[in-house]
Amino acid sequence: MNLPPLVSGRLIKRYKRFLADVTLDSGEIITAHCANPGSMLGLKTPGSRVWLSVSDNPKRKLKYSWELVEVGGVLVGVSTAHPNALVEEAILEGTISELSGYATLRREVTYGKNSRIDILLEDDARPKAYVEVKNVNLVREAGLAEFPDAVTLRGAKHLAELGDMVEQGHRAVMVYLVQYPGCERFSLSRDIDPAYGAAFDQARARGVEALAYVCDITQDAIRPARAIEIAE
Structure with missing residues (x-):
């Protein structure tokens, strides 16, 4: 971008x-x-x-x-207005290889219990992929990005609904987009929001996937660059 x-x-x-x-x-x-x-x-x-x-x-x-x-x-x-567009761009360019190869990509599609999924990937040859994007810019330890930086009831709700999509036969993916260059690992800030941590664990047990990508940032552009390790 x-x-x-x-x-x-x-x-x-x-x-x-x-x-x-x-x-x-x-x-x-x-x-x-x-x-x-x-x-x-x-x-x-x-x-x-x-x-x-x-x-x-x-x-x-x-x-x-x-x-x-x-x-x-x-x-x-710092802007949470950009991550969805950044992830869309990265998917279309093949940067996020785990989400490549789908025929269509749509944004802000209604699903679940009166919610909207950030990105819906569809292809006749495979199950739909429901992709939820979270902005990450909390760093308390050098090289370690964390989410969330505050209690997020909405975030826990999204995890539960992604789990529901898996149980309906679809694919569900959390993408944590780190807008803090230099990070090599991602983890949940369970001390800040234990309930979100528990919701994440439950979602993962139900089959929800998790990806973390770090961005390169200059005064001219923000680009998702590479996947980083998730320390669950």
Whole structure:
């Protein structure tokens, strides 16, 4: 995924989950949209260098959107608006080989108990594949990406519904997309959300697959790069 031209500044604070005040390099102080409902643990330190996209849509309340933050010399993607498109792109390009070879790909398809699956892969020659994508940018130990960074009842619900799809004869896959370059392993943050950990274990026992892919990130683009080990 190519990023639009970005402007940089310094983070003043992130608040009310979806807002961030930033001092641009020009000296102007602005409020940006923060498309990340999680805790953003380790990513919201005041003074951090951040990069923002700029919208010219007159209907938008906030002109700027927070895209990247520099942590320890590494550019980290903070937006949860991108992972579904990034995974779609990676599937179509063959980067995620485990999900290649299907005839069609659809996004946001209704299924289960009034839910929407992020990606549905279909092919007459094989069962459907229900793909749920989760954004990952929590790193508390060098090289180890973790999910979630806050309690997620919705995430546990998705795991249960994926298990239901397996029992109906379909394929179900969790894709954890790590927007934190340099990570070599992925694990669940069971101390943050034990219930999600239990739901993950139950889903895996029912046949739900799990993949973790780490991204390469520059100021110009975000690209899913390679699979990393899942330490369950």
